[in-house]
Amino acid sequence: MTVLWPISTPKRYITVVLVAVIALHYILTIANDDYSRLSSFSNISGQLRAGEKASNDIISTPNYNPLQTYPNATGHRANATFVLLARNSDLVGVLNSMQSAEDRFNRYYNYPWVLLNEEPFTEEFKERVSVLTRAPISFGLIPKEHWFQPDWIDEERARAGRQKMMAQRIIYGGSVSYRNMCRFNSGFFFRHELLQPYRYYWRVEPDVRFFCDLNYDPFLYMQEHEKVYSFTISLFEWEPTIPTLWQTVKDFMAEYPQYVENHNAMDFLSNDGGRSYNLCHFWSNFEIADMDFWRSEAYTTFFEYLELKGGFYYERWGDAPVHSIAAALFARRDQIHFFRDIGYRHDPFQHCPSGDQWKQGRCACDQTDTFDYTPNSCLKKFEQLFS
Numbered sequence: 589m590t591v592l593w594p595i596s597t598p599k600r601y602i603t604v605v606l607v608a609v610i611a612l613h614y615i616l617t618i619a620n621d622d623y624s625r626l627s628s629f630s631n632i633s634g635q636l637r638a639g640e641k642a643s644n645d646i647i648s649t650p651n652y653n654p655l656q657t658y659p660n661a662t663g664h665r666a667n668a669t670f671v672l673l674a675r676n677s678d679l680v681g682v683l684n685s686m687q688s689a690e691d692r693f694n695r696y697y698n699y700p701w702v703l704l705n706e707e708p709f710t711e712e713f714k715e716r717v718s719v720l721t722r723a724p725i726s727f728g729l730i731p732k733e734h735w736f737q738p739d740w741i742d743e744e745r746a747r748a749g750r751q752k753m754m755a756q757r758i759i760y761g762g763s764v765s766y767r768n769m770c771r772f773n774s775g776f777f778f779r780h781e782l783l784q785p786y787r788y789y790w791r792v793e794p795d796v797r798f799f800c801d802l803n804y805d806p807f808l809y810m811q812e813h814e815k816v817y818s819f820t821i822s823l824f825e826w827e828p829t830i831p832t833l834w835q836t837v838k839d840f841m842a843e844y845p846q847y848v849e850n851h852n853a854m855d856f857l858s859n860d861g862g863r864s865y866n867l868c869h870f871w872s873n874f875e876i877a878d879m880d881f882w883r884s885e886a887y888t889t890f891f892e893y894l895e896l897k898g899g900f901y902y903e904r905w906g907d908a909p910v911h912s913i914a915a916a917l918f919a920r921r922d923q924i925h926f927f928r929d930i931g932y933r934h935d936p937f938q939h940c941p942s943g944d945q946w947k948q949g950r951c952a953c954d955q956t957d958t959f960d961y962t963p964n965s966c967l968k969k970f971e972q973l974f975s
Contacts, residue, residue: 666807668788670694670701671777673769676710679717681794686720689792693802698723699790702782706735706768726782734776735768737901746901753904756828761904771900773872773907775891778879787880793873799931800941800949806876806927816881817915818925819870820932820939821959822966827867829904832897834865837913840893847886853916853924856970868966869912873934876927877911886918921973 670689674682686701700723703709709727718725737746746764753761760766777783788807810818841848841862859866881887891910899905915924929945931953932938939960940946940953960967 664808665697665699666788666805666811667786668699668790668807669783669786670699670792671783671789672701672703672792672794673705673773673777674703674794675705676707676713678794679713682713683716683720685792685794685796686717688796688798689790690721692798692800694721694723697805699807700724700726702726702728702780702786702789704728704730704777704780704782706730728780728782730772730776730780734779735772737764737768741898741901746898749902749904753828758826758828758904761829764901767901767904770904770906770910771895774900774905774910775888775895778882783879788876788878790876791872791874793934795935796873797933797938799933799938799953800929800946800951802930803948806930810876810878810925813925814923815925816878816919816923817870817911818876818927819872820874820927820930821871821934821937822868822912822970823871823937823959823964824867824966825869825906825909829906830899830909831903833894833899833903833905833909833913836894836897836899837865837917838862840890841917844886844889844893847889848917849920851920851922852918853921853970853973856921856966856973857913857916866969867909868969869909870915870924871934871937872906872908872911874930874932875911877915881915881919884918887914890914890918924970926967926970 672682672685682703698721701721703717703725705728708729714725714727737743750762750764778789783789788810790807806818809815854862856868857865894900894905894910929941929949931940931946931949931951933953937959938953938957940955940958941949941951942955942958945951946953946955959965
């Protein structure tokens with residue numbers, strides 16, 4: 589006997605159509621990675637494919653089209669990479685930082701990562717890190733001559749300097765490894781063989797957080813606007829760590845005046861035309877910069893000059909004031925950029941965007957909790973360069 593579907597039961601047709609749509613979506617999701625990434629049915633797809641890695645999922649939001657919001661996701665990119673210096677013991681912090689950078693920006697761009705260590709990375713470290721991104725990752729070993737205290741340093745004098753800082757309760761005052769790191773970041777990281785193919789880099793530290801979606805490519809911004817250095821936080825250096833640094837800088841300028849840019853940012857560094865240092869610097873645990881600037885004759889000559897003074901070990905010269913002073917003196921002031929829209933935290937300080945930038949970036953930070961104009965911030969000093 590033939591059974592006729594009652595006309596009064598349209599729900600059966602709706603069910604059949606719905607099943608067909610879901611089945612077609614499932615097939616396209618498996619066959620086409622772009623469809624999977626862009627589909628507004630990603631939550632349904634994720635339930636159907638229980639084995640899919642959660643890190644590749646995108647949360648659908650109203651009127652949100654990644655290919656429109658992230659215009660260079662189609663392939664136009666700068667010659668750039670992320671750089672992360674870490675030890676094997678920093679694994680958890682590295683995972684947190686990389687996941688934050690990937691979720692807020694790089695999952696659409698797939699810029700490569702270069703991870704550097706004074707010791708070989710463990711297989712566990714490499715395996716845990718590698719699942720966080722589809723971008724290429726390179727794991728590099730730092731040459732010993734780029735990391736460890738040079739033999740020509742007078743260790744007795746260096747030890748006396750460390751003991752003095754320990755007595756003053758200066759953070760990392762007694763640490764040789766911290767000084768190794770500052771010296772490496774000042775003069776050697778951009779010489780590493782894994783970084784030779786690249787021009788621009790974004791420095792990432794373990795245990796940092798990026799608060800906001802970034803809906804454009806900061807590397808391309810740097811390239812297209814001829815920027816050489818950028819920052820999110822600026823503050824005062826601890827003077828007892830660099831007692832002779834500024835005099836060394838003045839000696840260098842007197843000896844090599846040809847390297848000092850006419851339209852420099854000296855007024856960011858000094859309140860009296862360069863006679864003294866006001867201690868302002870860019871906090872270098874976040875920086876997006878042009879390695880060709882560090883590789884230039886001006887900067888390499890400057891670093892070698894500092895190196896021979898031994899201040900990285902006799903005192904505690906940090907890469908933050910070294911980079912900041914160099915950028916302020918050897919580049920035009922308009923070549924230094926404040927990324928106001930990149931929400932960032934490195935304990936204990938953070939920068940949080942405000943207003944439309946906070947809303948458009950879907951920022952997770954509190955707009956009122958930002959270091960920008962606190963008493964110890966140098967941001968106003970930087971902004972006065974352009975007023």
